Amino acid sequence: MEETAIELRGIHKRFGDLEVIKGIDLTARRGEVVALIGASGSGKSTLLRCVNLLERPDAGQILFNGESIDLRAGRDGTLRPAHHDQITRVRAGIGFVFQNFNLWPHMNVLENVIEAPIHVSGLSRRQAVAEAEHLLEKVGLGDKKNAYPAFLSGGQQQRAAIARTLAMKPAVILFDEPTSALDPELVGEVLGVIRQLAEEGRTLLIVTHEMRFARDVAHRVVFLDAGRIEEQGPPSEVFGRPRSERCRAFLATHLSEDEGVTLS
Amino acid sequence: MDLQGFGAQLAAGTWVTVQLAIVSMACAVILGLLGASAKAAGPAPLRALGTLYTGTVRGLPELLVILLVYFGAANAINAVASTLGYTEYIALSPFMAGVIALAFNYGAYMTEVFRGALATIPAGHREAGQALGMGRARIFRRIVLPQVWRVALPASGNIFLSLIKDTALVSVIGLEDLMRETSVAVGYSKEPFTFYVAAAFIYLGLTALTTLAIHGLERRTTHGMRTLSG
Numbered sequence: 445m446e447e448t449a450i451e452l453r454g455i456h457k458r459f460g461d462l463e464v465i466k467g468i469d470l471t472a473r474r475g476e477v478v479a480l481i482g483a484s485g486s487g488k489s490t491l492l493r494c495v496n497l498l499e500r501p502d503a504g505q506i507l508f509n510g511e512s513i514d515l516r517a518g519r520d521g522t523l524r525p526a527h528h529d530q531i532t533r534v535r536a537g538i539g540f541v542f543q544n545f546n547l548w549p550h551m552n553v554l555e556n557v558i559e560a561p562i563h564v565s566g567l568s569r570r571q572a573v574a575e576a577e578h579l580l581e582k583v584g585l586g587d588k589k590n591a592y593p594a595f596l597s598g599g600q601q602q603r604a605a606i607a608r609t610l611a612m613k614p615a616v617i618l619f620d621e622p623t624s625a626l627d628p629e630l631v632g633e634v635l636g637v638i639r640q641l642a643e644e645g646r647t648l649l650i651v652t653h654e655m656r657f658a659r660d661v662a663h664r665v666v667f668l669d670a671g672r673i674e675e676q677g678p679p680s681e682v683f684g685r686p687r688s689e690r691c692r693a694f695l696a697t698h699l700s701e702d703e704g705v706t707l708s
Numbered sequence: 709m710d711l712q713g714f715g716a717q718l719a720a721g722t723w724v725t726v727q728l729a730i731v732s733m734a735c736a737v738i739l740g741l742l743g744a745s746a747k748a749a750g751p752a753p754l755r756a757l758g759t760l761y762t763g764t765v766r767g768l769p770e771l772l773v774i775l776l777v778y779f780g781a782a783n784a785i786n787a788v789a790s791t792l793g794y795t796e797y798i799a800l801s802p803f804m805a806g807v808i809a810l811a812f813n814y815g816a817y818m819t820e821v822f823r824g825a826l827a828t829i830p831a832g833h834r835e836a837g838q839a840l841g842m843g844r845a846r847i848f849r850r851i852v853l854p855q856v857w858r859v860a861l862p863a864s865g866n867i868f869l870s871l872i873k874d875t876a877l878v879s880v881i882g883l884e885d886l887m888r889e890t891s892v893a894v895g896y897s898k899e900p901f902t903f904y905v906a907a908a909f910i911y912l913g914l915t916a917l918t919t920l921a922i923h924g925l926e927r928r929t930t931h932g933m934r935t936l937s938g
Binding site: 540551 | 830832835837838840842843846854858
């Protein structure tokens with residue numbers, strides 16, 4: 445648990461005049477499950493997207509397994525990967541699960557899953573298919589491997605997207621509001637898969653509005669407010685005895701919406 | 709219908725028309741992809757060039773573009789060749805001139821078709837590729853292009869039909885296509901109606917075959933899409 449998987453140092457990000465990340469340091473140790481919570485616009489999704497540089501920060505440093513990602517400033521002042529080889533290698537080691545799944549609609553589920561293992565990791569097609577079938581079984585989609593995304597429910601699509609991410613055997617998986625686009629009755633099946641990954645000891649960073657899930661699954665909860673970390677700690681402390689006023693106010697509204705949560 | 713022995717000539721002309729249409733379309737597709745990429749994601753000067761290209765070409769009569777290319781392209785090619793140290797005169801065959809003119813023209817329309825198709829692909833599809841460690845070229849080839857094809861196919865099919873018809877314009881620069889051979893036959897036989905009707909049927913046959921082919925392609929590329937036919 446002691447080794448660092450992801451380390452962010454002094455991350456700043458602005459969109460035009462709006463500074464959405466105002467200097468954030470965040471560390472995830474290997475095997476740790478970190479939940480990022482906060483109101484819409486608090487910067488939590490942007491922060492997550494900075495980890496694998498889908499979003500270009502304006503300042504800061506990103507380390508993956510202790511290796512610093514080389515960044516250089518572009519003409520617009522944002523930091524972008526300096527070395528193509530390094531960033532593709534790092535990205536292959538960091539999975540990302542999107543709010544809107546982003547499955548490729550012209551490929552069926554199996555093709556979605558084997559694409560990167562074959563073309564990025566260099567697996568043989570046979571091996572990639574064998575591993576993909578195993579992963580699809582694991583997320584409960586063994587019978588849907590030949591289906592196209594448009595014919596799946598949102599929950600099935602998200603589970604397929606998780607299988608696609610797992611196929612690269614990432615050391616860390618980032619979840620960007622993985623259940624926010626789902627109908628309420630489909631949330632549980634996706635959270636179940638993520639919970640299973642957490643129990644396997646994987647390193648997960650999860651941006652979520654599911655407070656009960658965060659409390660049950662995360663080792664550490666980080667509350668973001670207006671681009672800064674306002675409060676962080678074990679779920680029992682953040683949910684049970686929030687110290688900051690803003691965190692208390694946020695939880696007061698969000699916990700009441702989240703039925704069945706009892707504060708201990 | 710009595711073709712008075714001109715049947716072989718019409719067949720030869722038809723073959724030239726088919727080759728001209730296919731080669732021109734292939735070039736127009738490449739130009740269109742380049743133009744759309746420039747307009748959608750290129751640096752500012754390339755974007756401006758793309759806009760100038762589509763704006764100019766779409767504002768000019770096709771016939772005029774063909775004449776401009778035929779009389780201008782040879783000079784331009786030779787000027788470029790001589791600056792590169794190549795001194796011999798390069799003659800432009802009517803077929804090459806026809807291909808350049810049609811491709812230049814229809815490349816502009818294809819640019820707009822592909823630009824529209826590119827815009828329909830959510831940024832998230834590319835991001836998903838990036839997040840899995842795929843490089844830009846692979847994302848374009850494996851994720852973006854296959855989706856662009858199927859979005860662009862119906863409009864491209866219509867453009868190809870127009871192009872087939874516009875190949876007839878190239879007969880003005882002396883290419884022995886179907887239209888030209890028909891005119892020759894009319895000149896000798898003094899039976900314009902017979903030969904123009906024959907040409908009409910041949911063009912209709914070509915466009916009908918093309919339409920069938922496009923439908924076949926559409927069926928093949930819509931897998932994974934929810935369509936009315938399921």
